Amino acid sequence: MNSLIRKVQYKMYPNQAQLESMESLRVHHHQLYCWALKDRISTYKEFGYGLSFSDQCKINTQYRQRRSAHGIFNANAQSEQVTLKRVQLAFDGFFRRLKENRKAGFPRFKQFERFKGWGYKSHGDGWKLSLNPKKHGAVYLADVGIVKIRGQARNERGVPKTAEVLKRQDGWYLSVSFEYPAIQREAGNRAAALDWGLEHYATVVDDTGNVDQIDNPRYLRKSQEKLSELQREFALCKKRSREWKFLKSCISRLHQKIGNQRKDFIHQKSAEIISTSAILAFEELNTKNMTRSAKGTVESPGKRVKQKSGLNKSILDASPAAFYASLRYKAEDAGVLLEVAPTRKLKPSQTCPKCGSVKKKTLSERTHSCECGYSAPRDVASAQVVLNWALGNSQARNEPVAA
Numbered sequence: 001m002n003s004l005i006r007k008v009q010y011k012m013y014p015n016q017a018q019l020e021s022m023e024s025l026r027v028h029h030h031q032l033y034c035w036a037l038k039d040r041i042s043t044y045k046e047f048g049y050g051l052s053f054s055d056q057c058k059i060n061t062q063y064r065q066r067r068s069a070h071g072i073f074n075a076n077a078q079s080e081q082v083t084l085k086r087v088q089l090a091f092d093g094f095f096r097r098l099k100e101n102r103k104a105g106f107p108r109f110k111q112f113e114r115f116k117g118w119g120y121k122s123h124g125d126g127w128k129l130s131l132n133p134k135k136h137g138a139v140y141l142a143d144v145g146i147v148k149i150r151g152q153a154r155n156e157r158g159v160p161k162t163a164e165v166l167k168r169q170d171g172w173y174l175s176v177s178f179e180y181p182a183i184q185r186e187a188g189n190r191a192a193a194l195d196w197g198l199e200h201y202a203t204v205v206d207d208t209g210n211v212d213q214i215d216n217p218r219y220l221r222k223s224q225e226k227l228s229e230l231q232r233e234f235a236l237c238k239k240r241s242r243e244w245k246f247l248k249s250c251i252s253r254l255h256q257k258i259g260n261q262r263k264d265f266i267h268q269k270s271a272e273i274i275s276t277s278a279i280l281a282f283e284e285l286n287t288k289n290m291t292r293s294a295k296g297t298v299e300s301p302g303k304r305v306k307q308k309s310g311l312n313k314s315i316l317d318a319s320p321a322a323f324y325a326s327l328r329y330k331a332e333d334a335g336v337l338l339e340v341a342p343t344r345k346l347k348p349s350q351t352c353p354k355c356g357s358v359k360k361k362t363l364s365e366r367t368h369s370c371e372c373g374y375s376a377p378r379d380v381a382s383a384q385v386v387l388n389w390a391l392g393n394s395q396a397r398n399e400p401v402a403a
């Protein structure tokens with residue numbers, strides 16, 4: 001099994017002196033980028049050949065020696081190579097597009113304003129990350145110092161590999177690539193299908209006939225109630241008053257807390273499902289699933305839309321994207337086969353899992369009851385359709401090819 005690389009973004013909180021150092025590093029790398037581009041162009045014009053990445057690294061190493069002999073600043077050597085590599089990548093892209101007969105777009109000189117920042121190749125060389133799940137993290141950057149960072153601390157098993165320092169409209173960010181050693185996750189031996197529903201967070205059915213309906217946990221509901229309460233108070237406050245500010249910060253902290261609770265919940269449930277399955281099937285993510293919010297869906301419009309469409313609209317109702325992503329990578333770790341069902345073709349919510357007849361359900365029909373005598377909660381029936389489809393697929397694969 002291959003290891004996985006994932007990127008994590010941290011917001012950086014430099015002090016004034018660090019901010020100035022970071023700006024001057026950005027100037028430095030911008031100049032290096034422009035020089036490398038210019039040198040490639042002029043070498044080609046004068047001598048008729050292009051410079052490669054390694055040519056430019058060699059030239060730069062000589063420059064660095066001369067610069068340091070004259071007491072002129074050099075940035076971390078590897079970070080300079082990363083900038084030279086970016087020039088290489090710009091040319092690679094240019095030649096690739098040229099080959100594909102697309103609009104090629106010769107690598108351009110970047111305006112300083114549009115130059116985002118610089119990067120590092122290996123952890124410990126020019127940068128060092130220090131993450132503490134209880135406190136805010138920090139990163140050491142050469143020529144800058146130790147800068148406070150904030151972001152996802154859940155990286156227990158990730159090994160930091162490379163990093164990029166980026167300037168955006170709203171400040172500086174550190175983007176770190178973590179390598180996750182492929183861990184052997186336990187898998188089960190059932191075939192299961194999952195429906196991400198309206199009444200329950202998810203419904204899981206399997207080939208042994210088990211039906212498991214997963215609800216949003218009580219602590220999420222509690223937090224949700226608390227949030228609504230705070231928001232009601234907040235709405236009644238005089239704008240920008242002391243109380244208003246206080247409540248505002250309470251609300252934002254609670255949002256963060258709920259976010260973490262949801263992450264934990266997703267992590268826990270997806271681990272449970274994967275550890276008991278050999279095959280897992282679900283519907284592809286589509287707009288029907290994605291737009292589920294206070295407004296509900298065409299199939300099932302929400303109640304009290306106006307009241308819900310404030311900040312709290314989607315807390316118990318978050319998009320399934322994170323849940324599916326978690327299932328996906330855990331399935332990969334465990335070697336569980338994922339089957340993603342084509343919703344439009346399969347119509348899980350309209351099809352009878354027993355006899356296969358297709359009938360549209362009305363908005364309020366929460367139960368599937370078919371003329372063939374089969375009846376089940378709507379979510380269960382549609383998970384069952386997906387399961388049948390997945391089992392059909394796996395049978396098809398085992399069947400010998402007809403001669």
Ligand SMILES: [Zn+2]
Pocket residue numbers: 352353354355356357370371372373374
């Ligand atoms: Zn039927």
